[in-house]
Amino acid sequence: MTETSMPQMTRIQQKNRELILNGALEAFSANGLRGATIDQIARAAGLSKPNVLYYFGSKDEIHKALLTTLLEMWLAPMRQIDPKGEPLAEVLRYVQAKLAMSQDYPRESRLFAHEILQGAPHLTEILGGDLRQIVDRTVAVLEGWMDRGLLARVEPRHLIFSIWSMTQHYADFETQVRAVLGDGRDPVAEGAAFLDDLYRKLLTP
Amino acid sequence: MTETSMPQMTRIQQKNRELILNGALEAFSANGLRGATIDQIARAAGLSKPNVLYYFGSKDEIHKALLTTLLEMWLAPMRQIDPKGEPLAEVLRYVQAKLAMSQDYPRESRLFAHEILQGAPHLTEILGGDLRQIVDRTVAVLEGWMDRGLLARVEPRHLIFSIWSMTQHYADFETQVRAVLGDGRDPVAEGAAFLDDLYRKLLTP
DNA sequence: CCTGATCCTGACCGTTTGGTCAATAATCCG
DNA sequence: CGGATTATTGACCAAACGGTCAGGATCAGG
Numbered sequence: 001m002t003e004t005s006m007p008q009m010t011r012i013q014q015k016n017r018e019l020i021l022n023g024a025l026e027a028f029s030a031n032g033l034r035g036a037t038i039d040q041i042a043r044a045a046g047l048s049k050p051n052v053l054y055y056f057g058s059k060d061e062i063h064k065a066l067l068t069t070l071l072e073m074w075l076a077p078m079r080q081i082d083p084k085g086e087p088l089a090e091v092l093r094y095v096q097a098k099l100a101m102s103q104d105y106p107r108e109s110r111l112f113a114h115e116i117l118q119g120a121p122h123l124t125e126i127l128g129g130d131l132r133q134i135v136d137r138t139v140a141v142l143e144g145w146m147d148r149g150l151l152a153r154v155e156p157r158h159l160i161f162s163i164w165s166m167t168q169h170y171a172d173f174e175t176q177v178r179a180v181l182g183d184g185r186d187p188v189a190e191g192a193a194f195l196d197d198l199y200r201k202l203l204t205p
Numbered sequence: 206m207t208e209t210s211m212p213q214m215t216r217i218q219q220k221n222r223e224l225i226l227n228g229a230l231e232a233f234s235a236n237g238l239r240g241a242t243i244d245q246i247a248r249a250a251g252l253s254k255p256n257v258l259y260y261f262g263s264k265d266e267i268h269k270a271l272l273t274t275l276l277e278m279w280l281a282p283m284r285q286i287d288p289k290g291e292p293l294a295e296v297l298r299y300v301q302a303k304l305a306m307s308q309d310y311p312r313e314s315r316l317f318a319h320e321i322l323q324g325a326p327h328l329t330e331i332l333g334g335d336l337r338q339i340v341d342r343t344v345a346v347l348e349g350w351m352d353r354g355l356l357a358r359v360e361p362r363h364l365i366f367s368i369w370s371m372t373q374h375y376a377d378f379e380t381q382v383r384a385v386l387g388d389g390r391d392p393v394a395e396g397a398a399f400l401d402d403l404y405r406k407l408l409t410p
Numbered sequence: 411c412c413t414g415a416t417c418c419t420g421a422c423c424g425t426t427t428g429g430t431c432a433a434t435a436a437t438c439c440g
Numbered sequence: 441c442g443g444a445t446t447a448t449t450g451a452c453c454a455a456a457c458g459g460t461c462a463g464g465a466t467c468a469g470g
Contacts, residue, residue: 010468032237034236034240035239038458039457048419050418053459057459058458058459116381117237117315117322118235120384124380131385132385135385154403161371161382161385166366166367166371168370169369172318179329180366181362190360190363194364201406202403244426254429255448255450258429259447262429
């Protein structure tokens with residue numbers, strides 16, 4: 001959400017660009033790229049529509065800027081897996097970190113879900129580059145652990161998918177989860193316990 | 206996709222309503238409720254726009270009819286879990302059936318994903334009723350098995366979530382999956398093996 | 411205080427969208 | 441066949457949408 005502060009920007013630019021990106025996150029995460037309107041974004045940002053378009057040339061440009069800004073944050077937990085750490089603990093810590101992000105940043109989670117449902121038009125470049133790279137690194141680490149018998153052998157990429165899908169599920173499908181579980185329960189806390197159990201059983205050698 | 210054939214409908218009504226629902230599935234699954242236009246639906250159905258609106262009064266009505274029609278099919282695999290069967294085999298069969306559905310009916314899967322990302326405006330009624338009931342039944346069956354020590358004890362509802370999220374992931378997030386796995390691989394076949402392994406380890410008492 | 415650059419907005423424009431309607435064509439049935 | 445019902449469409453409408461623009465307000469620096 002905090003924009004990478006470019007140096008040659010006035011205070012006003014910094015403040016308003018951030019207001020706009022914040023409003024855009026609200027609108028895009030709720031309605032998707034096509035569903036969200038510039039008016040919605042402007043209202044959420046507390047600015048006029050032409051003023052929004054003064055800072056970003058088009059709706060698409062806002063969307064792109066937002067995704068670029070947020071992707072780094074979204075991948076951060078995976079970067080923190082430590083090849084020198086205790087294997088099972090490292091994976092479990094990653095799972096919990098990803099789950100916490102889905103809980104703390106549901107809008108961001110939904111934003112990415114929407115983007116990917118559309119076929120990731122804006123993300124494909126990054127998906128093929130940066131993301132691929134960080135995933136490859138993580139796969140190598142996991143395979144190293146499995147080779148040394150420190151972790152049960154499973155297909156590493158599918159292990160990663162399973163973590164992504166289940167943790168995001170709690171944010172993206174919150175409605176469904178709530179409808180099924182009923183009120184008065186804490187889906188994410190229960191999910192944390194379930195996932196800990198699951199990956200412990202799956203990965204203990 | 207096949208409409209529940211109401212009796213007092215002419216052949217033309219039956220045919221055209223089905224054409225429309227089919228076109229709507231194409232449009233809604235690709236672009237969501239707000240993103241899809243009646244024109245798109247009409248084109249996909251091979252009918253004129255006013256003619257589409259002759260059969261369904263509004264875009265929302267088409268959407269609602271489509272969800273209602275498809276929900277039954279979507280829940281069918283869960284209904285087939287047999288309380289008298291061998292527990293682990295029953296669960297594994299359900300997992301594979303759900304995965305096959307994500308592969309065979311990706312449009313339907315995406316349709317539901319879109320709907321739920323919007324907060325399930327049209328589904329909430331059904332989510333609180335029919336869905337709740339079938340889930341409750343399945344939970345009871347699972348708990349029975351766990352009580353008798355035939356299945357490892359886990360929170361049954363979260364077990365169900367995990368199945369839903371991971372199987373749907375292969376359809377909804379197909380782009381992401383393909384980008385990470387690279388070409389020349391069969392994500393679903395690999396997923397089937399991974400999931401079989403996972404649930405076997407998780408649920409074997 | 412002045413001046414140039416930055417910031418902001420009301421009014422406006424062309425297009426798309428959901429939806430209507432009167433008129434015409436096809437179909438059904440006695 | 442013939443009349444009534446059903447099916448279909450081109451033309452149209454109001455609202456919403458993405459985006460532009462000229463001109464005025466505000467601000468920073470000398």
